[in-house]
Amino acid sequence: MTTAPTSRTPDTPASEPPDRPGVSRRRLIGWVLASGTLAVAADLSSGAPSASAAVPSPPQVPEIFDLGDLQTNSALPTSQLIRIDLDEEGVAHFAIPRMEVGQGITTAAAMIIAEELDLPVDRVRVTLAPARPELVFNQLTGGSNTMQSMFTPIRVAAATARGALLQAAATELGAQLSALTTKAGVVTGPTGATLTYGQLSTLAASTEDVAVEVSLTPRREFSVIGTSHGRDDAVAAVTGRKQFTMDLFVEGALPTMVCRPPTLNGSPRAVRNLATVKAMPGVTDVVTVDTGVAVRAATFGQCIDAVRALDVQWNGGPVDGEDDESILAELRRAELPMVVPKVPVLASTLDLRVEFMFRSSAALEPNCAIADVRRDRATVWAGLKAPLVAQRNVARAVGLPISKVTVNVVTGGGSFGHKLFGDAAIEAAKISKAMGKPVKLMWHRADEPRQGRTHPMATSRVRATMLAGQVLTFEQRHTSVVTDFGHGLGERLTALAAELPANLGGLSLSQSIFTLTQELPYDFGVVTQLLNEVDTRFNTGSMRNIYSPDVATANELAVDQIAKRFGKDPYSFRMSFLRNAKAKRCLQAVAKAGGWGRALPKGVTQGIAVHTEYKGATAVLVELDTRPATVNRKIRDAVTGPRVTKAVIAVDAGLVVNPRGLEAQMMGGVADGIALALTSSNHLQDGHFLEASWDNYFYTRQWNVPPEFRCIVMPSDEELPGGAGEAGVAASVAAVACAYARATGKVPTRFPVNHGTVSFTPKSFVPSVPESPTDGLSYTS
Amino acid sequence: MPQHTFLVNGERVTVDVADDVRLLWVLRDVLRLTGPKYGCGINVCKACTSHVNGKAFNPCSVRVGDLAPDDEVTTIEGLADTVDADLHPMQQAWVDHDVAQCGYCQPGQIMAAVALVRRVRAEGRAITDADLDGIRNICRCGTYTRIREAIRDGAERM
Ligand code: FES
Numbered sequence: 001m002t003t004a005p006t007s008r009t010p011d012t013p014a015s016e017p018p019d020r021p022g023v024s025r026r027r028l029i030g031w032v033l034a035s036g037t038l039a040v041a042a043d044l045s046s047g048a049p050s051a052s053a054a055v056p057s058p059p060q061v062p063e064i065f066d067l068g069d070l071q072t073n074s075a076l077p078t079s080q081l082i083r084i085d086l087d088e089e090g091v092a093h094f095a096i097p098r099m100e101v102g103q104g105i106t107t108a109a110a111m112i113i114a115e116e117l118d119l120p121v122d123r124v125r126v127t128l129a130p131a132r133p134e135l136v137f138n139q140l141t142g143g144s145n146t147m148q149s150m151f152t153p154i155r156v157a158a159a160t161a162r163g164a165l166l167q168a169a170a171t172e173l174g175a176q177l178s179a180l181t182t183k184a185g186v187v188t189g190p191t192g193a194t195l196t197y198g199q200l201s202t203l204a205a206s207t208e209d210v211a212v213e214v215s216l217t218p219r220r221e222f223s224v225i226g227t228s229h230g231r232d233d234a235v236a237a238v239t240g241r242k243q244f245t246m247d248l249f250v251e252g253a254l255p256t257m258v259c260r261p262p263t264l265n266g267s268p269r270a271v272r273n274l275a276t277v278k279a280m281p282g283v284t285d286v287v288t289v290d291t292g293v294a295v296r297a298a299t300f301g302q303c304i305d306a307v308r309a310l311d312v313q314w315n316g317g318p319v320d321g322e323d324d325e326s327i328l329a330e331l332r333r334a335e336l337p338m339v340v341p342k343v344p345v346l347a348s349t350l351d352l353r354v355e356f357m358f359r360s361s362a363a364l365e366p367n368c369a370i371a372d373v374r375r376d377r378a379t380v381w382a383g384l385k386a387p388l389v390a391q392r393n394v395a396r397a398v399g400l401p402i403s404k405v406t407v408n409v410v411t412g413g414g415s416f417g418h419k420l421f422g423d424a425a426i427e428a429a430k431i432s433k434a435m436g437k438p439v440k441l442m443w444h445r446a447d448e449p450r451q452g453r454t455h456p457m458a459t460s461r462v463r464a465t466m467l468a469g470q471v472l473t474f475e476q477r478h479t480s481v482v483t484d485f486g487h488g489l490g491e492r493l494t495a496l497a498a499e500l501p502a503n504l505g506g507l508s509l510s511q512s513i514f515t516l517t518q519e520l521p522y523d524f525g526v527v528t529q530l531l532n533e534v535d536t537r538f539n540t541g542s543m544r545n546i547y548s549p550d551v552a553t554a555n556e557l558a559v560d561q562i563a564k565r566f567g568k569d570p571y572s573f574r575m576s577f578l579r580n581a582k583a584k585r586c587l588q589a590v591a592k593a594g595g596w597g598r599a600l601p602k603g604v605t606q607g608i609a610v611h612t613e614y615k616g617a618t619a620v621l622v623e624l625d626t627r628p629a630t631v632n633r634k635i636r637d638a639v640t641g642p643r644v645t646k647a648v649i650a651v652d653a654g655l656v657v658n659p660r661g662l663e664a665q666m667m668g669g670v671a672d673g674i675a676l677a678l679t680s681s682n683h684l685q686d687g688h689f690l691e692a693s694w695d696n697y698f699y700t701r702q703w704n705v706p707p708e709f710r711c712i713v714m715p716s717d718e719e720l721p722g723g724a725g726e727a728g729v730a731a732s733v734a735a736v737a738c739a740y741a742r743a744t745g746k747v748p749t750r751f752p753v754n755h756g757t758v759s760f761t762p763k764s765f766v767p768s769v770p771e772s773p774t775d776g777l778s779y780t781s
Numbered sequence: 782m783p784q785h786t787f788l789v790n791g792e793r794v795t796v797d798v799a800d801d802v803r804l805l806w807v808l809r810d811v812l813r814l815t816g817p818k819y820g821c822g823i824n825v826c827k828a829c830t831s832h833v834n835g836k837a838f839n840p841c842s843v844r845v846g847d848l849a850p851d852d853e854v855t856t857i858e859g860l861a862d863t864v865d866a867d868l869h870p871m872q873q874a875w876v877d878h879d880v881a882q883c884g885y886c887q888p889g890q891i892m893a894a895v896a897l898v899r900r901v902r903a904e905g906r907a908i909t910d911a912d913l914d915g916i917r918n919i920c921r922c923g924t925y926t927r928i929r930e931a932i933r934d935g936a937e938r939m
Pocket residue numbers: 818819820821822823824825826827828829830839840841842
């Protein structure tokens with residue numbers, strides 16, 4: 001694919017990286033492992049920034065030590081190796097202890113290895129590691145932390161490999177080490193003699209584990225990192241060869257689905273027609289588990305028929321009778337009071353309260369898992385971002401020791417936080433145990449918004465006081481239905497209690513995470529941001545970010561209102577009050593590229609917003625068309641409404657490994673942001689969510705995509721990559737929300753703005769899944 | 782059990798399965814052609830989009846018994862065989878524009894795109910923004926902008 005433009009000679013002291021924060025100048029150690037062909041390793045803690053930095057009160061916690069640091073530092077207590085193997089074909093192999101769900105980490109990892117090893121990117125194969133219990137806390141894909149924590153360890157391992165290859169070549173060619181050069185997987189000696197990495201792979205192998213000191217390629221010599229690369233699985237994806245969990249065929253693992261209760265988290269009491277359903281065509285087994293009644297059959301189509309035929313008596317669920325309004329009332333009661341410090345009597349006050357509805361975090365690939373549980377062991381296959389937690393939970397669920405449970409991580413068809421949890425793997429294991437047979441479990445689409453994880457309903461209150469052109473105080477009280485962090489982050493935080501900045505002491509887990517992620521990038525005097533969470537009855541989780549999209553939306557709406565009070569333009573107001581330089585640069589970039597303030601037809605309005613997190617920044621400018629002809633455009637079974645006609649996003653994500661991959665993440669973030677602001681939510685009524693289809697849950701579709709989209713990747717002199725997977729969402733929702741408020745002259749108090757209208761006829765709750773249509777041949781096109 | 786015969790990716794197949802099993806499951810569970818994906822089972826998400834006699838359709842919503850012996854089904858696996866290259870031009874455009882993220886929706890997106898280009902071509906016109914707006918395929922990773930770019934590009938190469 002790409003080769004280094006210049007060949008490289010072994011490192012000299014002059015090429016050492018400059019002394020910068022983030023990269024330690026302490027010696028980096030790699031390992032050459034005992035193996036038949038060259039195998040190298042590096043400790044996952046290589047190059048991790050130290051957690052000992054003092055944390056003064058202002059600036060806020062995340063500016064010094066954020067969630068990414070927490071996850072990076074959580075690797076420190078245990079010694080854990082990542083390993084690269086070089087085969088006799090000269091191909092490097094690396095099993096990354098993270099999950100690929102579309103965010104491009106395998107491509108980025110291949111690029112990093114190619115850089116340090118001086119090998120073409122297409123000679124590097126990155127696969128997903130199965131659950132590795134020895135990694136303890138360090139096998140969780142979340143919080144956009146992958147590149148931040150893996151960057152240096154991967155480089156150290158690859159540099160170790162290159163060093164070992166050079167050593168072997170020097171011996172083989174009888175040449176001085178310094179007289180050798182490497183290029184694209186070939187070592188060249190002083191006489192022009194060459195040896196390929198493949199030829200050297202056995203010669204460079206070691207009979208014992210040896211520690212070696214390495215230095216890394218200085219940033220100015222990067223030739224792969226920072227260039228754009230297509231995804232490593234692009235061809236597999238477009239030919240249908242890319243395999244997801246449901247595409248695997250495990251001996252005997254027949255299609256399996258679950259008939260689920262009509263209300264949220266209800267449970268089965270009795271099946272009234274067991275014999276009839278068992279006798280249906282294709283059906284092999286019907287068993288009752290805690291979540292419903294499971295059916296195993298020759299095809300999923302026959303599972304659907306059987307699920308529809310089941311006559312089950314149900315126990316109610318814990319939220320029976322509840323609805324949006326009752327939960328909102330509960331949140332309102334839980335809102336923490338404001339504690340405005342004493343401000344001069346002449347100060348004016350701005351109050352804002354915004355509500356955020358439940359949202360489904362389901363990916364397009366529904367929850368699914370393969371499980372084969374035997375008397376003495378269990379194996380599962382699933383898309384799992386926290387495979388170790390899943391392993392423990394599967395073991396617990398089927399009553400086996402953890403060591404008897406094998407967890408295979410499969411590439412996921414999207415995650416957005418949904419796959420932090422092993423819900424499907426655990427359920428599949430229980431069903432497999434109950435049936436005594438292997439199963440391939442799939443959730444029906446209808447099950448996803450109705451019984452699957454949601455982003456919790458929340459409210460955000462903001463109170464700001466202002467005097468003489470200054471903001472004296474800015475208080476935020478975020479109140480949310482409890483967010484489930486039972487996917488490993490909690491354990492990390494607990495284990496790391498001693499390492500955490502002092503002012504996190506005494507906070508609950510969710511409050512700690514809130515404090516670690518939320519910061520206000522403005523100079524607004526005394527700032528307090530507090531979280532309170534109530535009600536554990538819902539199935540929740542983060543959704544492409546935890547609190548930020550909601551918090552940022554409330555804040556940025558408030559910022560626009562403050563600017564208005566001061567008679568200032570939203571852009572120039574932000575520029576004068578932002579204290580975060582990265583955010584300022586991003587804002588400036590989108591204002592310029594997007595033409596902030598340009599003349600637009602009446603009914604088309606701009607919105608602009610910023611967000612800072614994971615030590616990076618994003619800014620978004622949108623143009624929103626609210627003209628009647630647009631709002632009322634008709635598309636069958638669709639929610640149309642106002643349309644974002646242009647979106648410009650600028651992102652500073654630290655050192656960028658693959659700009660093209662980063663742009664893709666931002667594109668997805670903007671699509672999410674548009675949906676969260678305008679169209680996508682779950683409606684709770686009578687103890688259940690109404691949504692059961694993608695034509696009920698209105699994630700952004702082509703008819704709501706901005707015809708004009710641009711992503712600006714900001715140059716950065718950081719030495720480490722920041723988070724990217726989630727960075728695009730918060731500023732996008734906020735910008736669309738701000739544009740909507742400006743267009744309508746009224747600040748919306750509820751998101752998404754169309755939540756008040758139920759734009760579809762809810763599907764039946766009994767049966768729990770809709771029938772598959774039969775008229776497909778009359779809709780060919 | 783009833784037998785059903787039809788063509789899949791250029792080959793005649795015969796399957797033993799009940800009439801009313803939807804074709805998606807015959808393709809995936811019986812014939813093990815896993816390119817067409819399940820995303821809803823009710824003809825909404827379009828992840829299963831394939832071709833029947835050259836036109837886009839959704840096998841999750843067709844009974845296998847409703848196919849005639851000469852009906853020709855093409856799944857993403859067979860798309861490249863309809864041209865004289867390793868990849869169909871639309872697949873190549875997808876690779877060149879680095880469209881896929883998780884990739885789950887993309888087989889369906891590509892099959893929908895190819896059918897769209899054929900349709901507008903038959904109508905003697907070029908693809909419009911309205912055509913692109915009308916594509917119903919969900920992409921939960923939000924790759925829509927690159928999909929639009931790849932379709933226009935792929936159309937020129939087709
Ligand atoms: S699975 Fe066929 S349209 Fe969704």
